[in-house]
């Protein structure tokens with residue numbers, strides 16, 4: 001019975017300590033994330049967000065330029081509200097001259113009516129996004145939808161702006177749905193672990209109480225038998 005009590009105590013201790021461990025892990029995770037983003041940006045010459053005015057004009061796509069859009073490791077195209085999501089824009093230049101990517105921009109719309117703009121997402125500008133003729137290149141676009149956005153299905157329209165021989169062009173690389181989910185909607189491994197631990201603790205407690213009651217009933221039965229014996233004799 002004593003070893004059981006010690007086990008219960010250890011479980012309780014773990015239960016109390018787990019949230020602190022979780023916080024410490026979360027902090028180190030976000031630190032790693034930022035440094036990675038910075039490194040990636042310097043390679044491609046990303047200037048920043050909304051630094052350069054590339055105009056709000058409506059340009060046409062250049063002939064011979066194909067685009068493709070990939071949500072890495074995220075085939076469900078799920079976007080957590082208020083958190084950064086990365087997508088990759090691939091450009092294939094089958095034209096005669098080299099093209100230069102200026103910026104990537106996107107907006108969120110209501111699926112049933114594209115005139116209803118939900119959010120203009122920040123633009124990412126590039127200062128060295130050249131794609132030579134008959135070559136292809138991939139550009140990252142990191143965006144975050146408003147944390148106040150209701151979870152559900154929205155349409156994302158992504159546009160890449162580029163120049164060929166000083167002429168501006170634009171291509172829509174994505175016009176489709178994304179699934180906006182609430183932050184923390186999915187159980188982390190840590191919380192699953194915690195719930196399991198709590199459940200185990202309850203089961204142990206139940207077993208212990210059950211044992212105590214059985215023990216008690218045995219004692220009561222014994223007393224009853226003694227009393228019966230005494231009264232009969």
Ligand SMILES: *[C@@H]1O[C@H](CO)[C@@H](O)[C@H](O)[C@H]1NC(C)=O
Pocket residue numbers: 056117119120
């Ligand atoms: C979004 O951007 C477009 C053009 O870039 C602009 O006309 C519109 O007013 C903006 N809307 C919001 C809500 O910021």
Ligand SMILES: *[C@@H]1O[C@H](CO)[C@@H](O)[C@H](O)[C@H]1NC(C)=O
Pocket residue numbers: 045128
């Ligand atoms: C632009 O990128 C190319 C290769 O991607 C590199 O050779 C060149 O030095 C870069 N230019 C600048 C100004 O960063």
Ligand SMILES: *[C@@H]1O[C@H](CO)[C@@H](O)[C@H](O)[C@H]1NC(C)=O
Pocket residue numbers: 114157172175
């Ligand atoms: C995106 O698709 C919707 C409906 O399929 C269409 O109404 C809208 O014009 C498209 N937008 C662009 C920029 O191509």
